[in-house]
């Protein structure tokens with residue numbers, strides 16, 4: 170780097186630069202990969218970590234949230250893997266299971282007997298065979314700080330391909346567990362669902378209370394007439410910074426459903442970039458979030474209708490206590506020609522304390538004339554009349570509140586069809602309603 | 607059982623209860639009648655602990671326990687039950703879940719063990735059958751899509767399950783058809799016991815034909831203005847409240 174005028178770097182920025190220097194020589198993927206990583210990283214260096222003055226990160230000041238850059242995780246020791254066993258959620262759900270401990274694939278905890286028509290390969294293979302495809306998160310803004318940092322550092326993850334016409338009965342669970350001293354873990358999951366194929370993916374994030382920095386990216390490509398369900402449990406330890414990006418593109422008549430339960434991490438941001446590329450596809454994006462103490466929970470999504478007759482629904486519900494803060498930024502874009510688009514977005518936040526705060530920024534950008542689009546956002550407290558009714562039947566205030574919050578997020582979690590999974594997520598939300606942490 | 611002395615209560619600086627005194631002994635049924643707006647529902651809410659109201663003077667105790675020192679849930683655990691004039695709808699909270707949570711909360715508060723689910727379900731089915739409440743209704747959101755009469759029956763079901771010491775019924779008869787009125791009255795009568803008292807707020811003699819009161823009170827402008835036996839209800843039915851309203855105005 171030459172001696173031109175540079176902005177003052179934060180400790181985290183300096184730490185990232187050092188980490189990149191150290192990591193680059195050892196990273197897989199050869200020259201092509203190196204160039205892409207270099208480009209992504211230099212963008213972050215030039216702009217610095219995003220702060221309040223960057224529109225997309227206005228409410229989630231990453232520069233302030235990320236005090237320092239944790240060292241890149243160096244895989245998992247035997248002790249880590251054994252510690253991870255008790256931190257691994259959803260074990261009661263019958264699934265193909267790929268477990269990553271501190272970013273490294275843990276075969277001991279995994280069950281990867283992939284059925285006919287399903288190909289599961291390490292992300293490193295994708296890097297070797299086509300670095301550009303592996304390191305371009307199609308559909309997401311490549312310059313976004315979370316995406317670019319992931320592109321610069323990611324070495325672990327998995328590529329899953331479901332062949333055309335294959336209907337995968339068992340869900341595929343990708344578990345990410347962090348344990349031990351604070352570290353940074355970058356992961357990438359690339360999923361292709363072939364024409365007419367069907368699959369359910371479960372993503373879980375959990376870990377101990379160490380100050381981990383988790384940055385995950387998921388690329389999801391749905392072929393024509395395919396169906397995918399993606400269920401995510403974010404239950405990181407309360408010291409963790411969790412950044413996640415989902416980029417999905419849908420072919421004609423494809424159906425995507427996502428359900429996210431966010432209950433962990435000190436600060437988390439889930440980005441979703443969804444693009445409709447073929448006619449008459451549908452997407453149903455939903456989320457339930459819980460945060461107490463001083464936790465921060467951001468959901469940022471851009472749904473881009475670029476094909477005729479597609480339907481999108483976005484429903485995000487958050488309950489906040491203490492001095493927690495939630496952010497919802499949602500944008501529906503309807504490109505010229507995307508006629509007969511039907512898009513509805515709703516974000517609701519429930520404040521259970523005086524100190525909690527919710528910001529919502531729903532937007533519509535419509536460049537076609539024959540569309541039905543709507544959005545709404547509400548922020549409010551629980552209804553006193555309902556609370557009194559419940560309390561008059563003997564429910565202590567916290568229990569009455571819990572029942573009403575369960576009812577509030579109910580429609581999101583109740584829509585999960587796999588019963589043990591639904592029960593596990595409902596149980597997790599019930600635990601939050603007792604602890605309010 | 608229930609002792610209310612010189613109770614004054616206001617809402618938004620408007621005094622609604624203005625020196626109300628009422629004594630209900632164990633096992634008794636008291637009816638309170640009175641014109642619209644006289645403060646009957648206010649009395650029931652103040653007893654149950656709705657915090658929109660400010661108690662400015664007076665006292666209320668249940669078996670010697672100061673009600674005003676307790677939160678609404680503690681009052682319920684102490685044995686108070688209010689059947690609401692307008693039961694609320696709570697979408698997303700299944701009636702069955704609600705009943706179970708309520709019953710177990712009260713049992714816990716009284717230091718009793720929670721009822722196991724099978725025993726609970728059997729108990730609810732039994733009581734619900736008697737009140738003509740279908741299994742389908744129990745699965746629905748609390749009072750959601752219930753007719754006016756069904757909501758009132760659901761209030762009585764809750765009362766039957768929770769077995770309170772003092773039941774305050776605020777116009778439980780309004781919105782009930784003739785058959786439902788009988789069913790509800792039977793439900794209430796089945797609960798009558800030596801150690802259980804009732805305060806029945808109503809506008810109509812009809813209910814009191816089924817639930818025979820021991821004492822009838824007339825309430826007007828935030829006070830009990832007359833107290834008598836069951837015959838007082840008949841008198842009111844015939845003559846209306848004109849006497850009491852003009853008395854007050856004079």
Ligand SMILES: Nc1ncnc2c1ncn2[C@@H]1O[C@H](COP(=O)(O)OP(=O)(O)OP(=O)(O)O)[C@@H](O)[C@H]1O
Pocket residue numbers: 617618620622640641642643644645646647648649691
């Ligand atoms: N939130 C409120 N703000 C102001 N006044 C109120 C409020 N709630 C009740 N009141 C007034 O208090 C008075 C008593 O009301 P209440 O509901 O207790 O009467 P009631 O005797 O139950 O009447 P009804 O027979 O119609 O049920 C009425 O004049 C009513 O308008």
Ligand SMILES: [Mg+2]
Pocket residue numbers: 646647648691776777
């Ligand atoms: Mg009333």
